[in-house]
Amino acid sequence: DGGITQSPKYLFRKEGQNVTLSCEQNLNHDAMYWYRQDPGQGLRLIYYSQIVNDFQKGDIAEGYSVSREKKESFPLTVTSAQKNPTAFYLCASSIRTQGTGELFFGEGSRLTVL
Amino acid sequence: GENVEQHPSTLSVQEGDSAVIKCTYSDSASNYFPWYKQELGKRPQLIIDIRSNVGEKKDQRIAVTLNKTAKHFSLHITETQPEDSAVYFCAGDTGFQKLVFGTGTRLLVSP
Numbered sequence: 001d002g003g004i005t006q007s008p009k010y011l012f013r014k015e016g017q018n019v020t021l022s023c024e025q026n027l028n029h030d031a032m033y034w035y036r037q038d039p040g041q042g043l044r045l046i047y048y049s050q051i052v053n054d055f056q057k058g059d060i061a062e063g064y065s066v067s068r069e070k071k072e073s074f075p076l077t078v079t080s081a082q083k084n085p086t087a088f089y090l091c092a093s094s095i096r097t098q099g100t101g102e103l104f105f106g107e108g109s110r111l112t113v114l
Numbered sequence: 115g116e117n118v119e120q121h122p123s124t125l126s127v128q129e130g131d132s133a134v135i136k137c138t139y140s141d142s143a144s145n146y147f148p149w150y151k152q153e154l155g156k157r158p159q160l161i162i163d164i165r166s167n168v169g170e171k172k173d174q175r176i177a178v179t180l181n182k183t184a185k186h187f188s189l190h191i192t193e194t195q196p197e198d199s200a201v202y203f204c205a206g207d208t209g210f211q212k213l214v215f216g217t218g219t220r221l222l223v224s225p
Binding site: 031035040041042043044045048050058059090094096102103105106107108 | 205213216217
């Protein structure tokens with residue numbers, strides 16, 4: 001069954017702790033993305049990667065870090081420097097690296113900071 | 115950078131009515147405008163998109179129009195059904211894989 005898998009679905013963390021959200025895809029897509037979704041604010045781009053071992057900051061990268069060591073995987077770390085980390089995080093992938101194509105989203109991870 | 119504004123934030127219609135959601139964008143270099151539908155508790159999914167060399171595109175009950183001069187595009191849903199109830203997001207892209215999304219419209223279709 002092809003698609004994008006995010007884990008965990010729900011995550012709770014104490015203030016000051018780093019947490020890593022997993023994103024794995026078996027669609028053979030080159031491009032992968034992380035978005036943050038807050039009520040009334042739509043989807044905001046955190047980081048994106050068009051190729052293995054390369055990634056770029058999106059509009060709200062502060063307090064986040066990513067890696068792209070494998071084509072299939074694009075984990076997101078929410079660091080203690082992120083001032084308001086409670087949110088719904090969506091990972092996506094796209095077959096295109098030039099121009100724009102359809103984004104395929106995972107089911108999301110909801111992070112709550114206690 | 116690109117800025118996409120979306121209106122209205124909520125829209126309630128009766129089943130069978132039409133629904134229109136409007137978006138404006140700021141970057142004249144944007145050339146791709148997709149619409150995503152997110153049902154409650156589910157992932158966003160692409161429902162229709164349009165590129166800047168086309169003024170209108172239809173897919174059954176859904177259509178999108180684009181006015182490049184005015185820098186706005188709209189989603190039209192005809193003969194709405196309860197299963198159309200969802201949050202709809204518009205987006206714009208200048209072609210560098212950086213989609214900028216609108217803030218979303220919650221559509222409620224009442225039977």
